[in-house]
Amino acid sequence: MCIWPPFPTGRLARWAAVEWLLERVLKRGGIWFATLEEVAAHFRTEHDKGASLRVEQLPYHDRLVHLGK
Helix, strand or coil: CCCCCHHHHCCHHHHHHHHHHHHHHHHHCCCCCCCHHHHHHHHHHHHHCCCCCCCCCCCCCCCCCCCCC
16 A cells, blocks of 8 residues: 655656656556545455454564664
8 A cells, every 4th residue: 555645746846756657557557546534444344354454563663773873
């Protein structure tokens, strides 16, 4: 699943790359473009059917990570 924030799509200078990617995806087919509400409804439906769905727990670390020297 790919959820795009406004950063890549909200800047005119980046839109050419986004447009190119969307055109390739549409040509490939088999892709579902959905709103977050549609994704949530799908999740609920699959969960009610007993589907095993992966849930990411963030952060991946259990203590402070120092990125210094």
